[in-house]
Structure formats: C-alpha cells, structure tokens
Amino acid sequence: MPSELIHKFMRIDHLPHIWCAGCGNGIIMRDVAVALEELIDDPEVNLNRGKVVVVSGIGCSSRAAGYMDFDSIHTTHGRAIAFATGIKLAHPELEVIVLTGDGDCSAIGGNHLIHAARRNIGMTVVTFNNDIYGMTGGQYSPTTPTGDRATTAPYGNIDRPFDIAQLAAGAGASFTARGSAYHARETTELIKQGILHKGFSLIDVYSVCPTYYGRKNHKGSAPEMLQWQKENMIPAARYYAMSEEQKRGKLLIGTLTHTEFPEYTQEYAKLIERAQAKK
Amino acid sequence: MPEKKAVLMQGNEACVEGAIAAGMRFYAGYPITPSTEIAEQCAVRLPQVGGKFIQMEDELGSMAAVLGASVTGVKAMTATSGPGFSLKQENIGYGCLAEIPCVVVDVQRTGPSTGLPTSPAQGDYMQARWGTHGDHPVIALSPSSVQETYTLIIRAFNLSEKYRTPVIFLMDEIVGHMREGVVLPSPAELIINKRHISYRDGANKQCYFVPEGAYVPAMKPFGQGERYNITGLAHDVSGFPTGSNAVAGDLFTRLMEKIDHNLDDIVRVEEFMLDDADTAVVCFGGTARAAMSAVLEARAAGMKVGMFRPITVWPFPAAQLRARLAGLKRVLMVEHNYGQMLLEVQRVAAEKLPVGFLGRIDGTVISPADILKKLREMEA
Numbered sequence: 001m002p003s004e005l006i007h008k009f010m011r012i013d014h015l016p017h018i019w020c021a022g023c024g025n026g027i028i029m030r031d032v033a034v035a036l037e038e039l040i041d042d043p044e045v046n047l048n049r050g051k052v053v054v055v056s057g058i059g060c061s062s063r064a065a066g067y068m069d070f071d072s073i074h075t076t077h078g079r080a081i082a083f084a085t086g087i088k089l090a091h092p093e094l095e096v097i098v099l100t101g102d103g104d105c106s107a108i109g110g111n112h113l114i115h116a117a118r119r120n121i122g123m124t125v126v127t128f129n130n131d132i133y134g135m136t137g138g139q140y141s142p143t144t145p146t147g148d149r150a151t152t153a154p155y156g157n158i159d160r161p162f163d164i165a166q167l168a169a170g171a172g173a174s175f176t177a178r179g180s181a182y183h184a185r186e187t188t189e190l191i192k193q194g195i196l197h198k199g200f201s202l203i204d205v206y207s208v209c210p211t212y213y214g215r216k217n218h219k220g221s222a223p224e225m226l227q228w229q230k231e232n233m234i235p236a237a238r239y240y241a242m243s244e245e246q247k248r249g250k251l252l253i254g255t256l257t258h259t260e261f262p263e264y265t266q267e268y269a270k271l272i273e274r275a276q277a278k279k
Numbered sequence: 280m281p282e283k284k285a286v287l288m289q290g291n292e293a294c295v296e297g298a299i300a301a302g303m304r305f306y307a308g309y310p311i312t313p314s315t316e317i318a319e320q321c322a323v324r325l326p327q328v329g330g331k332f333i334q335m336e337d338e339l340g341s342m343a344a345v346l347g348a349s350v351t352g353v354k355a356m357t358a359t360s361g362p363g364f365s366l367k368q369e370n371i372g373y374g375c376l377a378e379i380p381c382v383v384v385d386v387q388r389t390g391p392s393t394g395l396p397t398s399p400a401q402g403d404y405m406q407a408r409w410g411t412h413g414d415h416p417v418i419a420l421s422p423s424s425v426q427e428t429y430t431l432i433i434r435a436f437n438l439s440e441k442y443r444t445p446v447i448f449l450m451d452e453i454v455g456h457m458r459e460g461v462v463l464p465s466p467a468e469l470i471i472n473k474r475h476i477s478y479r480d481g482a483n484k485q486c487y488f489v490p491e492g493a494y495v496p497a498m499k500p501f502g503q504g505e506r507y508n509i510t511g512l513a514h515d516v517s518g519f520p521t522g523s524n525a526v527a528g529d530l531f532t533r534l535m536e537k538i539d540h541n542l543d544d545i546v547r548v549e550e551f552m553l554d555d556a557d558t559a560v561v562c563f564g565g566t567a568r569a570a571m572s573a574v575l576e577a578r579a580a581g582m583k584v585g586m587f588r589p590i591t592v593w594p595f596p597a598a599q600l601r602a603r604l605a606g607l608k609r610v611l612m613v614e615h616n617y618g619q620m621l622l623e624v625q626r627v628a629a630e631k632l633p634v635g636f637l638g639r640i641d642g643t644v645i646s647p648a649d650i651l652k653k654l655r656e657m658e659a
Contacts, residue, residue, distance in 0.1 A: 014519055050504035066508050066519060071501040074510040076373050082340035086347025089331050090305050094502050115336035275326035
C-alpha cells in the first residue's frame, strides 16, 4: 500500500516534494523505500532502520534524502560518495545509501565514484539518471545522448555520453546494475541486491525529465517517455533470450556485474589487528 | 597511566600526537608538501589506537570524508597546504553551516598557486578567515613551537566540539618541519571536551534546537535512531531547508554570534615583555621565534620592545591588542606574507600610532637581525 509506505518511510511534514509533474524521481525514491522496507521486514535480513544513513549530493535527485525518514545528509555537489566514505569507514555497521544524479556522480563527483568503486567500500549508490541538469534548468549532462539538445547545447550535444553502470564496472565496482523508472519492481529488486551485496554497489536508474530533457528533445509527455523505457529497456530474463539482432538499440534492465572482492572496511579491521599486533 | 615524558619531535608529528591525545580517531587526507608527514604519521598511529586513516582520491574528497566521519560522532581531522586548502574551502563552509565539528590543519607554504612547495610562508592567514563564500565565522589557531603544536591542537579539537564548527589549525612550514624537545603531558593533565549530544528532556524533537542562553545545537551522532536531516541549505531547527528569510537570517546570525559572543573563551594571546614597552612586535606562528630573539636582543641594547602574539589568530584578538596600545608609541607587524594580519592591526590601531611592517614572500625566513634593523629604523 503506497500510502502506508509514505507514512512509514517518508517525512510527510516535508512533502509534497519539489519535483515537477511527470518527473521519474518520485518512482525511484519509492523503489528505494520499498527495498529498505522489505529488508527491514525480512526476518532473515533484519535490517536495522536506525543504522541506515541516506546520503545525497546536489541536484533534483539529491532532494530525495530529505524526504526519506532515516538519518539523512544532503551534502555538497558531487561529494555525496566522499561523505559516505567517511561515514562508512568511521562506522562500518551503518548501512549507507547514496542517492545521486547523473551530473552529481559522474561529472562533478566522478572522481569519488570511480575511487569508491575501486576500493569496494560498502555502500549502495542509486543514480537518478535523467540525462540532464534539471535543478538549474536543462543543461547537458555527461549522460545526455550525442546530438540531443539542452539549454547549453542549442545546436546539439557533441559530447559522447557515459554509461554510468559501465563506468562504475570499469572502475572495479563489484556490483553494478541498471534499472528504470518504468521497471519499478525490477529496480526495487536490484536495489535490494545492491544493499545485500558486501561491497560497493551501483544501480543506475534511468529517470524521466519531461520538463527539460523531454521538452527540448520532443520526447513527448511523461507517460510517453516511460513508454519508451518499457519498449527499449528489457528485463534480464527476456533480454538474454533475445538474438543479437533483437538486442540492437535495446538496454538491459538487470545486473551488469556481480563479483566478490574483499570489502574495504572489513580489510581495514584486519589492518587494525595487524597494526596492534606489531605495536 | 603514563606520566609526562620528554621527547624529540617534529611539529607535524606533534600535531598528530596531540590530536590523538584529544581523541581524534579519523583522518582523511591527500599527500601535499609540507604537511605530508601528518598523513604518514596518522597512517601509522591511528590503527594502533583503533582509529581510521584513509588516503582519499583528492583534497575535496578528504574534507568531505572528515565531515562524514564526524556526523557519526568520531573526532576527525585532515591536513593540507595552500593548494589543498583552496580545494577544501567548499566543504569547510558546509561544516560551518551544518555545524559539524572537525579540525583542518593547513601547513602553509610559499606563494600563490603551486608556488614554492617546500618553503615557509604565512600567506593563508586571510584565506583561513575568508576562503569560503558567504558570511560565517571561523576559529583559527596558530602554534609557534612544537610544544605548543601539541597542546594547541588539543584546544582546536575542544573548541571545535564546543562550538560545533570546523577549526582551522594554521601551521607554517617553519613549525611543521621544526624538531625540538617536547614534554608530553600525562593524559590526566589534559582537558578533553566531549561533544554535547543532547539538550533533550523528551520535549524537544528538533535536532538544531538551541535553548535560551545557549549558542550551539546538540545533535546525536548518526546511527542512534534519531533520524534527522543535515543540509547545506539554510534550514530551520528541524534541520530541513527553509525558504523563509527570517528563519535563514536567524540561523546565519546565530552562527556569527556563537563565536562573536564567546571571544573571552576563544581568544588567546601571548604577551612578552610588554608591560614597560614602548614598541610591540606583533607576530604569529613560526615568525614568533625570530621575533622573540629580536625582542631579547633589543632589550639587551636598551630598547623597550615587547611581543604581542595572537595564538587565536581568528577571531583576531582586537580587544587584547587595543588594551595594549595605550602604553605604546609604535607597533611593528612581522609576518611571512605581503601584509595580511597587518590589516587587522591597522584596523585596531586606527591611525592612533604608527604601524610598521616587515614581511617576506620569497620563501626565505625573516631573521632576528632583520627585525632588529627594522626596529632601529622605526625608533630613529
């Protein structure tokens, strides 16, 4: 029941949220809340709500932290993962969730993203990837497709875009996945897997921004943009059954990489033991 | 319990040992000359005492990680030098607004940009106060010896916890790389402030609530079930963003007043041979070593010279200096820059007496002879 979820996990005094009508961010925030609820309620996991810390940076996406009723910190632009690194290393028992955007985590915060992935420090990064800087009114971001328009790409964007999940995987992230605003159930499952994963996990969730990205690029209404996700982003079970020909132009919804490496704070605990034995 | 003991130590090393004595258990940093020994020493020492050290990917990230660690209730520190201090400014401002205690060490080196990385200077004095955007106060302390580095960094942590603000520990290459004998106090002698984590009597559920007569909120660390919000936006007592000019104005004013109304507690100076002096040498940090020698030589030559040294360099000890001016005929500001604290001294002197200046920006040190020469010129 959505209304129960709101009362349980959202700070209703601080709603309604600031996002535009048709924005995909609300769906993704709900996916995160459902994932947390299911892990809190799961007797085998027994996630402690009081140990969950939600960290965000700056941008439309990052307002989500303040709406979620957990310990939350809305930090500076690009630095969410670096703040989260300090939180996790200082107190490894905390379950650290980073809510960020395409600009926040792959442009101004790109360095922290790749290094947290490389360290394999235990945190779950959920990107609200809407292909645009929405908060400032529609400038091109590192995920804006080549040729698309933005207020700062009036003649078409000549940059090549990042695939954030692949970027994180390339930097060594031990769990990477792709979700979308349309694929709420699949995305929720991926976020749950990310939280359960011992190490750095990133779920790149495609949002929709009808107000800026959609309007500038004639992508239609919010439902039409979600329809595009339905038709072009394919859940894993179906995606892997498709021929190479059928896969052309389609994007996987599901896990990209899932490997096990030593987690950073656990390695640090061993380092402390070594240092103290030597003393 | 270990008793006090005498050791030979470098300034940067004393900074680490003092910080650990103050309870620092988290360090995030990035290698930069001439502060690198602080990171190296933290990498060795922190795990030994159960603390955490991390070498971050950059200066911005290390400042962010320090703030992140601090919101979980751990005393945290970073250290850097000029270029890195510039990069840390944004998150220092965040710490000031969000009221997150931490200590930021800046071991100053010479020049703008990359400058002269291994040479001494004091050119970040104004940056320590005005480096970030917007109006907010800053506490900055500056040690002049290895011994003082040890005790003053403890005070930096204490002030940081008490006023819930980043404290700048403004060292310079002279003190950072100086080696001298230090007497380490026994732990029983130290006064260590703990973070105030609750005003609540059950009635008030607002994390940024500040009771009448107090200046600082008292939030519990993250992870204790409080479920509150921290933001760099202007916020109300609940910690949530506000669009109200009145609420934002009250917040920004309280941030200023929590420092401005507690100057007696925060500001410390050293006054040396000033009681019968007609001339005061004003200096801070490593420069004081040459100044003190110059004062002694001047006294030996029959000149009535003393030294006024701000230990708390921000807020500037205006009242303390003003109280001294009545008996003086002249003031000489000596600092390793082009005239930064000079502006504060001139402001306080308000043209009532001559303020001379001796500065240097070429990476060499000002000697006692340089100061003595300048004193003679001023008396002539």
